[in-house]
Every structure is written in structure tokens, then in C-alpha cells.
Amino acid sequence: xxxxxxxxxxxxxxxxxxxxxxxxxxxxxxxxxxxxxxxxxxxxxxxxxxxxxxxxxxxxxxxxxxxxxxxxxxxxxxxxxxxxxxxxxxxxxxxxxxxxxxxxxxxxxxxxxxxxxxxxxxxxxxxxxxxxxxxxxxxxxxxxxxxxxxxxxxxxxxxxxxxxxxxxxxxxxxxxxxxxxxxxxxxxxxxxxxxxx
Ligand SMILES: Nc1nc2c(c(=O)[nH]1)N[C@H]1C(S)=C(S)[C@@H](COP(=O)(O)O)O[C@H]1N2
Ligand SMILES: [Mo]
Numbered sequence: 001x002x003x004x005x006x007x008x009x010x011x012x013x014x015x016x017x018x019x020x021x022x023x024x025x026x027x028x029x030x031x032x033x034x035x036x037x038x039x040x041x042x043x044x045x046x047x048x049x050x051x052x053x054x055x056x057x058x059x060x061x062x063x064x065x066x067x068x069x070x071x072x073x074x075x076x077x078x079x080x081x082x083x084x085x086x087x088x089x090x091x092x093x094x095x096x097x098x099x100x101x102x103x104x105x106x107x108x109x110x111x112x113x114x115x116x117x118x119x120x121x122x123x124x125x126x127x128x129x130x131x132x133x134x135x136x137x138x139x140x141x142x143x144x145x146x147x148x149x150x151x152x153x154x155x156x157x158x159x160x161x162x163x164x165x166x167x168x169x170x171x172x173x174x175x176x177x178x179x180x181x182x183x184x185x186x187x188x189x190x191x192x193x194x195x196x197x
Contacts, residue, residue: 016085018075018083018085019083019085020077020083020190020191020193021191021193022081022193023077023081023082023083023190024081024082024083025082025083025084025085026082026083026084027084029084029136029145030078030082031144031145032078032080032158032159033144033163034116034178034179035114035115035116036114037114037143037144037164038112038113038114038143038164039143040113040148040164041148042061042148043061045060045061045148045149045166046058046059046060046166046167047059047064047097047132047149047165047166047167048166048167048168049097049098049100049101049167049168049169049170050167050168050169050170051101051102051103051105051170052103052104052105052170052171052172053102053103055101055102057100057101058167061148064092064132064134064149067092067096067097068092068093068096069090069091069092070090070091070092070093070131071088071089071090072088072089072090072091072131072133072152072154073086073087073088073089074086074087074089074152074154075087075154076154076158076161077154077157077158077190078157078158078159079157079158079159079184079188079190079195083190087136087137087154088136088137088138089131089133089135089136089152090133090134090135091131091132091133091134091135091149091152092131092132093128093130093131094125094126094129094130094131094132095126095127095128097132097168098122098125098126101170103122103170104172105122105170105171105172106121106122106123106171106172106173106174107119107120107121107122107170107171107172107173107174107175108120108121108122108125108168108169108170108171109168109169109171109175109177110151110160110162110165110167110168110177111162111165111166111167111168111169112162112163112164112165112166113164113165113166114164115178116162116163116164116177116178117162117177117178118151118159118160118162118177118178118179118180119171119174119175119176119177119180119186120151120153120156120160121174121187122170124153124155124156124160124187125153125168129153129154129155130151130152130153131151131152132149132150132151132152132165133146133149133150133151133152134147134148134149134150145163146161146162146163146164146165147164148164149164149165150162150163150164150165151163151165155189155190156187156188156189156190157184157185157188157189157190157194157195159179159184159188160188174186183196183197184196184197185197
């Protein structure tokens with residue numbers, strides 16, 4: 001019976017050690033956007049970093065593509081409880097990008113085309129844990145999923161992975177971004193269920 005096999009399936013999937021507490025698996029890739037999808041041409045896209053001291057660096061699309069590009073295979077976890085295992089991305093490591101500036105900042109605010117913001121501690125951006133990604137499953141990133149490029153911080157809940165990312169502002173003190181002002185956690189670790197305030 002359908003009800004019985006769904007039950008077995010759910011139990012088997014929920015025991016997957018890659019699944020954080022309170023999450024369920026999904027095969028599709030839901031779109032979650034707080035507003036309309038901004039349409040940014042690659043030629044118009046820029047990615048910039050501004051330090052707490054006021055220094056600024058930025059890349060055009062072509063300059064960005066000349067940086068070392070990494071393949072990333074990772075699981076992603078949305079605070080609305082879906083998780084997707086074994087997704088593959090290509091992007092530039094935040095280690096590469098942040099290496100170009102001098103900073104003692106402890107936090108970063110990610111800014112997106114369209115106005116979305118989200119705050120992330122620097123230690124969650126460094127050490128091979130975060131990328132600016134522009135390909136998903138071997139294809140250019142769909143606009144709905146943040147194309148031309150989005151932040152990818154897969155070890156935190158997916159709202160930290162700002163779509164249509166345009167830059168980072170580095171900060172000494174933590175400040176809430178869009179969802180963080182609306183009740184989401186300042187950090188967002190899925191393994192300890194840092195979902196809300
Ligand atoms: N710019 C922007 N980035 C965003 C969002 C958004 O509304 N705007 N939503 C966040 C949330 S809550 C989630 S779960 C993921 C969803 O990404 P997806 O639509 O590619 O699944 O994007 C995050 N990044
Ligand atoms: Mo989300």
C-alpha cells in the first residue's frame with residue numbers, strides 16, 4: 001500500500017547520516033526568493049569586496065573567470081527543512097577572493113542585486129567552506145537560483161547563500177541581514193538547528 005511504502009521510505013531517508021536534524025530529503029531544487037528575480041547580464045555583473053578600512057576591490061565577469069575555479073560537491077540544507085544531497089557546483093573560493101584584501105574583520109555582509117543581504121562570520125567564509133558559484137550540475141546557474149552567480153556557504157542553512165550576489169562588506173561587528181532582521185539566526189548551523197532567534 002502506498003501509505004506503508006511512503007512510511008518505509010521516509011524512515012530510511014531520515015536515517016541518512018548526511019541529513020541534519022529536522023530535515024527531509026528532496027530530489028527537486030525548490031526556488032525560494034523573497035522578491036522578483038533580477039536579470040543581470042554577465043557584462044553588467046560585478047563582484048566587489050569593501051573592507052572595514054574602506055579599501056575596495058572588484059572583478060568583472062571576465063576577470064572573475066580568470067581566477068582559480070573549483071568544483072564543489074556538497075549537500076545543501078534549507079531552514080524550511082528540505083535538504084538536497086550531492087549537488088555539484090563550480091565557483092571561486094572565498095579564500096581566493098578574500099586573499100586580495102587586508103582585513104581584520106570578523107564578519108561579512110553579503111549584498112545581492114535586488115537588495116537582499118545576509119551576514120556571515122568570516123570564519124565561515126574562509127578555509128574552503130564558501131564559494132561564489134556560477135554553475136550548477138554542469139550548467140550556468142539559472143537566474144531563479146541566483147545566476148549569474150550566487151554565494152554558496154553549504155555548511156550553513158541555505159538562506160546564507162545569497163543569490164545574485166554582488167559583493168561583501170567586511171565588518172568588525174556582526175549586523176543582521178534581511179532574514180536575520182526578520183527572525184532568522186545570526187549564524188545558521190543546520191547541525192545544531194540554529195534556525196531562528
Ligand atoms: N538574493 C537572495 N538570495 C537568497 C534568497 C533571496 O530571497 N534573495 N533566499 C535565500 C533562501 S531563504 C534560500 S533557502 C535559498 C534558496 O535558494 P534556491 O532558490 O536556489 O533554492 O536562497 C537564499 N538566497
Ligand atoms: Mo530558506
